[in-house]
Amino acid sequence: MKLAALVSFWMVGLLAWRLGEAGPALAALLIAAATAFVFTRFGPALAAGAILLAVGGFIVGHQDRDGQAIPALPFDGDFAGQVIEEPLSQGRFNGVSLEVEGADGWEGRSVLLTLPAFADVGYGDRLRVRGGIQPLDLTRPYERYLAEQGYTGRSSFPEEYQVTDSGGGSPVKRVLLDIRREVSGGVDSVLSEPASSLARGMLIGERADIPNDLKRDLSAAGTAHLIAISGQNVALLAGAVLALLGGLIGRYSAGLVAAVMIVLYALLLGLPPAIVRASVMGGVFVLAPIFGRQSNAPAGLAITVVAITAWDPGVLNDLSFQLSFASVAGLIVLAGPFTRVINGRLGFEPSSPLGTVVELMAVTVAATLATMPIIAINFGTLSLVSPIANLLVVPAFVPMLVASLVAWPASYLPAPLDAVTAWPAWLLLEYFRVVTTAMAALPGALLRVDDFSSSHSLPWYGGLALLGWVAGQTVADREPRARGLAWGPAVLVPVLLVAGVYLWLAPASSSDHLRVTFLDVGQGDAVLIETEGGARVLVDGGPDPERIAEVLDESLGFGDRRIDLLLLSHVAQDHAAGAIRVLERYDVGAVAWNGLDAVGPLGDAWLLALADTSSEVHVVAAGDRIVVDGLVLDVTWPSEGQQPARANDGSLVVMARHGDVDILLTGDIEATAEAGLLATMADLEADLLKVAHHGSAGSTLDEFLAATTPRFAVIMAGRGNPYGHPRAEVLQRLDQAGTEVLRTDQDGTVSFASDGARVWLRD
Numbered sequence: 001m002k003l004a005a006l007v008s009f010w011m012v013g014l015l016a017w018r019l020g021e022a023g024p025a026l027a028a029l030l031i032a033a034a035t036a037f038v039f040t041r042f043g044p045a046l047a048a049g050a051i052l053l054a055v056g057g058f059i060v061g062h063q064d065r066d067g068q069a070i071p072a073l074p075f076d077g078d079f080a081g082q083v084i085e086e087p088l089s090q091g092r093f094n095g096v097s098l099e100v101e102g103a104d105g106w107e108g109r110s111v112l113l114t115l116p117a118f119a120d121v122g123y124g125d126r127l128r129v130r131g132g133i134q135p136l137d138l139t140r141p142y143e144r145y146l147a148e149q150g151y152t153g154r155s156s157f158p159e160e161y162q163v164t165d166s167g168g169g170s171p172v173k174r175v176l177l178d179i180r181r182e183v184s185g186g187v188d189s190v191l192s193e194p195a196s197s198l199a200r201g202m203l204i205g206e207r208a209d210i211p212n213d214l215k216r217d218l219s220a221a222g223t224a225h226l227i228a229i230s231g232q233n234v235a236l237l238a239g240a241v242l243a244l245l246g247g248l249i250g251r252y253s254a255g256l257v258a259a260v261m262i263v264l265y266a267l268l269l270g271l272p273p274a275i276v277r278a279s280v281m282g283g284v285f286v287l288a289p290i291f292g293r294q295s296n297a298p299a300g301l302a303i304t305v306v307a308i309t310a311w312d313p314g315v316l317n318d319l320s321f322q323l324s325f326a327s328v329a330g331l332i333v334l335a336g337p338f339t340r341v342i343n344g345r346l347g348f349e350p351s352s353p354l355g356t357v358v359e360l361m362a363v364t365v366a367a368t369l370a371t372m373p374i375i376a377i378n379f380g381t382l383s384l385v386s387p388i389a390n391l392l393v394v395p396a397f398v399p400m401l402v403a404s405l406v407a408w409p410a411s412y413l414p415a416p417l418d419a420v421t422a423w424p425a426w427l428l429l430e431y432f433r434v435v436t437t438a439m440a441a442l443p444g445a446l447l448r449v450d451d452f453s454s455s456h457s458l459p460w461y462g463g464l465a466l467l468g469w470v471a472g473q474t475v476a477d478r479e480p481r482a483r484g485l486a487w488g489p490a491v492l493v494p495v496l497l498v499a500g501v502y503l504w505l506a507p508a509s510s511s512d513h514l515r516v517t518f519l520d521v522g523q524g525d526a527v528l529i530e531t532e533g534g535a536r537v538l539v540d541g542g543p544d545p546e547r548i549a550e551v552l553d554e555s556l557g558f559g560d561r562r563i564d565l566l567l568l569s570h571v572a573q574d575h576a577a578g579a580i581r582v583l584e585r586y587d588v589g590a591v592a593w594n595g596l597d598a599v600g601p602l603g604d605a606w607l608l609a610l611a612d613t614s615s616e617v618h619v620v621a622a623g624d625r626i627v628v629d630g631l632v633l634d635v636t637w638p639s640e641g642q643q644p645a646r647a648n649d650g651s652l653v654v655m656a657r658h659g660d661v662d663i664l665l666t667g668d669i670e671a672t673a674e675a676g677l678l679a680t681m682a683d684l685e686a687d688l689l690k691v692a693h694h695g696s697a698g699s700t701l702d703e704f705l706a707a708t709t710p711r712f713a714v715i716m717a718g719r720g721n722p723y724g725h726p727r728a729e730v731l732q733r734l735d736q737a738g739t740e741v742l743r744t745d746q747d748g749t750v751s752f753a754s755d756g757a758r759v760w761l762r763d
Contacts, residue, residue: 073105073135074132074133074134074135074153075103075104075105075106075132075133076131076132076133077103077130078102078128078129078130079100079101079102079103079106079129079133080100080101080102080126080127080128080129080164081098081099081100081101081111081113081126081127081129082098082099082101082124082125082126082127082168082169083096083097083098083121083122083123083124083125083126083127083169084097084098084099084110084123084169085097085123086122086123086177086180086270087115087119087121087122087123088208089117089208089209090208092116092117092543092573092577093114093115093116093117093157094114094115094116094117094119094121095112095113095114096112096113096114096115096119096121097110097112097113097151098110098111098112098113098127098129098155100133103133106133106152106153109152109153110150110151110152111133111151111152111153111154111155112146112151112153112154112155113127113129113154113155113156113158113161114154114155114156114157115157115158115161115601116157116600116601116602117573117577117601117602118577118580118601118602118604118605119161119601120163120601120604120605121161121163122166123169123173123174123177124166124167124168124169124174125163125165125166125168126163126164126165126166126168127161127162127163127164128161128162128164129155129158129160129161129162130158130159130160130161131155131157131158131159131160131161132155132158133153133154133155134153134154134155134156135152135153136151136152136153136154148318148319173270173271176267176270176271177270179268180204180268180270182408183200183203183204183268183405183408184200184204184206185411186407186408186409186410186411186412187199187200187203187404187407187408187411188200188585189411189418189561189585190407190410190411190418190419190421190422190559191404191407191422191425191426191429192426192553192554192556192557192558192559193211193546193549193550193552193553193554194210194211194214194433194550195425195426195429195430195433196209196549196553197209197210197211197546198210198214198227198429198432198433199400199404199407199425199429201227201228202226202227202400202401202404203268203401203404203405204268204269204270205228205269205270207227207228208546209545209546209549210227210546211546211547211550214433214436214437216440217436217437217440217441218436218440219379219381219383219446220383220385220439220440220445220446221383221385221386221389221435221436221437221439221440221445222368222372222375222383222385222386222387222389222390223386223389223390223393223432223435223436223439225323225371226393226394226397226432233278234262234265234266234275234278234279234281234282234324234327235278235281235282235285235324235327235328235330235331235367236327236363236364236367236394236397237258237261237262237265237282237397237398237401238258238262238282238283238285238286238328238331239285239331239335239363239366239367240360240363240394240395240397240398241254241257241258241261241286241398242254242255242258242286242359242363243356243359243360243363244356244360244398245257245258246350246351246356246359247350247351247352247355247356248351254286255286255287256287258282258286259283259286259287262279262282262283262286263279265279265401266279268405274318274320274321274324275320277308277320277321277324278320278321278324280304280308281304281305281324281325281328282324282328284304284328285328285331285332298332298333305325308321319374319378322374323371323374326370326371326374327367327370327371329370330366330367330369330370330371330464331363331366331367331370333366333370333464333465333468334362334365334366334369334370334464334467334468334471335359335362335363335366335367336362336472337468337471337472338362338365338366338471339358339359339362340471341471342358342361342362343355343358343359346358357395360394360395361391361395363394364387364390364391364394364395365387365390365391367390367394368386368387368390369387369464370464372386372460373452373456373457373460373461374457376449376452376456376457377452377453377457380448380449380450380452381446381447381448381449382446382447382449382452383445383446383447384444384445384446384447385439385440385442385445388439389435389436389439392435392439393431393432393435393436396428396431396432399428400425400428400429400432403424403425403428404425404429406421406422406424406425407421407422407425410422416559418559419558419559422559423558423559426558512532512755513532513753513754513755514529514530514531514532514631514658514661514753514754514755514756515528515529515530515751515752515753515754515762516528516529516656516663516688516751516752516753516754516759517529517530517555517749517750517751517752518690518714518716518742518744518749518750518751519542519548519551519552519555519744519749520551520744520748520749520750521541521542521543521544521547521548521551521578521716521744522542522543522544522547522718522719523543523574523694523717523718523721523723523725524540524541524542524543524544524573524574524575524577524578524694524716524718525539525540525542525569525574525575525667525668525690525694525716526538526539526540526541526542526548526551526578526716527539527540527665527690528552528555529631529656529663531628531629531630531631532629532630533629533630534629535564535628535629535631536556536562536563536564536565537563537564537565537567537628537631537633537656538552538563538565538566538567538579538582539567539569539654539665540567540568540569540575540576540578540579540667541566541568541575541576541577541578541579541580541581541582542574542575542577542578543573543574543575543577543578544577544578545577545578545580545581546581547578548578548579548581548582549578549581549582549585551749552582552586561585561586561587562586562587562589563582563586563587563588563589564588564589564590564628564629565588565589565590565591565592565626565628565633566579566582566583566588566590566591566592566615567591567592567593567626567633567652567654568591568592568593568594568606568652569593569594569651569652569653569654569665569667569668570593570594570596570597570647570648570650570651570652570667570668571593571596571597571598571599571602571603571606571647572602572647572648572668573602574694575667575668576602576606577602579606580605580606580609583609583610583612583613583615584609584612588613588615589615589616590615590616590617590618591610591613591615591616591617591618592617592618592619592620592626592652593617593618593619593620593652594619594620594621594638594650594651594652595619596638596643596644596647596650597647597650620635620652621635621638621639621640621641621642622635622636622637622638622639622640622680623635623639623640630658631656631657631658632656632657632658633654633655633656633657634654634655634657635652635653635654636653636654636655636677636680636682636684637651637652637653637669637673637676637677637680638650638651638652638653638673638676644672644673645672646670646672648667648668648669648670648673648693649669649670649672649673649676650673651666651667651668651669651673651692652667653665653666653667653669653673653677655683655684655686658754658756659754659755659756659757660756660757661687661688661754661756661757661758661759662685662686662687662688663686663687663688663689663690663754663759664684664686664688664689664690664708664710665690666689666690666691666692666699667692667693668692668693668694668699669692669693669699670692670693670696670698670699671698671699671701674692674699674700674701674703674704675703677704678703678704678707684704684707684708685707685708685709686708686709686710687710687711687712687758687759688710688711688712688713688714688752688759689708689710689712689713689714689739690713690714690716691713691714691715691716691726691730691734693725694715694716694717694721694723694725694726695715695717695725695726695727695730695731695743696723696725696726696727696730697727697729697730699730700730700733700734701733702733705733705734705737705739706737709737710737710739711739711740711759712739712740712741712742712752712759712761713734713739713740713741713742714741714742714743714744714750715730715741715742715743715744715745716744717743717744717745718744718745719745719746720745721745725745726743726745742761
């Protein structure tokens with residue numbers, strides 16, 4: 001109690017500098033009131049020491065605030081720097097943390113450098129950059145967030161950049177990053193999407209690959225913290241391990257196991273400062289029984305917080321630190337009393353399966369309630385379903401983490417042992433996804449609370465403290481009555497139930513007809529053709545590497561990575577970015593492409609992927625024929641050696657023939673290529689047409705439609721795309737031609753079937 005009083009003075013003094021001009025006055029009032037209480041309760045000596053701690057906290061915090069200046073002037077010109085963190089892939093660009101050299105006013109400062117996707121830049125590289133650096137604008141929420149992460153400026157898409165040296169930085173960090181890459185690649189090779197991206201987010205904090213709709217569901221359900229580098233995760237890991245193992249091997253042994261898992265988890269995440277701090281606080285919680293009693297945990301946490309904030313007062317701005325502290329404090333104040341009261345009232349033995357379930361629920365509720373105000377303040381949202389959603393998924397967190405980690409070595413096993421070993425991870429991650437999606441879909445799941453502030457959180461935390469005190473004072477008055485429940489049935493029954501659901505939902509692997517599926521990948525093309533015999537041809541991969549993995553895995557089923565032929569119409573972002581991912585992730589038998597315009601970072605990445613693949617690679621042109629399990633693919637454009645003026649007009653045009661059914665795939669060709677095709681006098685009549693260039697006005701002209709006479713046409717475009725695709729004039733031409741039009745921006749994924757005599761739209 002005395003230590004808690006002293007620490008509270010330190011924190012009040014430290015927080016005063018954050019409150020602006022009113023800070024000192026408000027702090028003085030709080031300190032005066034608290035001093036009167038301490039003086040009457042503990043005596044003048046402790047009161048004097050408390051005042052000194054408060055003054056010290058204010059001085060340290062004030063000095064830290066003065067050291068956080070951001071340069072006032074921008075910079076434009078040549079500068080150098082070293083990459084100090086592993087670049088973060090964010091779809092069409094990479095975020096690179098650069099420590100600047102050779103720029104006046106910016107020497108030694110960290111800036112966020114934005115480079116195109118597929119830029120070959122890694123941790124420890126030294127760069128020479130030509131471009132501008134803009135100071136962060138702290139009135140913008142995102143740039144204020146960047147400042148809290150240690151950045152002072154941004155440099156977006158510089159004119160030029162060049163890697164001048166590699167291999168710098170910390171050798172230990174390079175080793176940890178190599179391990180992270182191995183884990184990421186191994187997990188991705190055996191788990192289907194979105195389970196793969198969820199597992200990588202959980203294990204190593206890779207969130208960029210998670211589908212956007214699932215990210216929104218995670219936020220709405222309040223479960224996003226489970227797949228992020230979060231201090232709250234460390235606290236939940238500690239509490240869940242204690243709950244799961246405490247009844248089996250004892251609290252002391254479980255505490256040691258939890259401490260070891262926290263250390264391993266921090267190493268796997270790459271030892272970022274936020275996780276190191278969270279690990280220290282989580283370690284204090286799990287090791288408290290070993291060094292005395294669980295009642296030592298509050299004192300240990302208090303000492304740890306003072307040490308961390310004394311070393312770096314600015315950490316108070318760090319969201320991860322706030323979540324870590326709140327989570328651990330919630331576990332200390334609430335989890336234990338909740339567990340004892342509920343087990344006592346229900347008569348459950350603490351070491352029994354039901355007692356363990358109660359403790360897991362208490363850990364979940366305690367951490368969730370303790371962090372909800374922080375999330376509301378920082379994001380302006382409050383998930384009303386978060387407590388229930390977390391109750392359902394957090395007990396599975398440790399099994400998900402362990403099973404996902406096991407999926408890494410499973411990737412080195414031969415098929416089908418790799419898929420069998422990784423299947424438990426997929427099962428648990430699919431459960432996590434289904435629960436999250438279902439909870440997020442409930443009406444009113446996410447509440448906007450833009451005006452929620454620190455003043456609103458005070459009564460919340462006061463109420464939680466009172467709740468914890470009342471629960472701690474409650475004495476259970478019933479004898480335990482659930483003692484003999486075995487662990488085996490308690491675990492086996494839900495596993496068998498989930499396995500049954502999986503078998504019920506598993507997609508069929510064969511068909512009596514040829515299937516042509518126009519995959520909804522956004523503003524881009526990806527067409528999957530599956531023959532009656534099970535052969536697969538993928539034409540293009542769309543613009544988003546993770547989206548193509550998600551939709552392909554959904555179509556192919558768990559553990560199936562076979563693509564017999566990957567055909568790339570041309571090297572463009574909206575066709576090739578996903579194709580590179582397919583080459584890296586799937587078992588591709590052969591690749592065919594036009595051999596043209598592989599330039600820039602995207603072209604370099606495509607050529608590197610071709611060099612690394614074991615697949616057969618063919619450059620094809622008009623007149624070439626490819627036969628896959630009876631499916632005939634006739635290339636009709638461009639001619640060999642032809643170099644069109646526009647890259648789009650170099651797209652491969654392929655007629656897929658299945659018996660008497662013809663399917664024309666036109667890439668991104670425009671009017672010039674359409675005229676060239678008509679001039680070749682090739683037979684272009686088709687039952688099904690993939691409309692060129694996403695329905696742009698310069699394609700699918702009247703003359704071309706007259707030659708193709710399609711019954712069906714599919715336009716592949718992204719919802720709300722900035723190009724206005726498909727254009728109204730194209731829709732009008734198709735209507736006048738009597739063609740039935742399907743659109744991925746409106747209809748989502750569109751699938752057809754063919755028996756060789758006719759083609760029809762599948763339900």
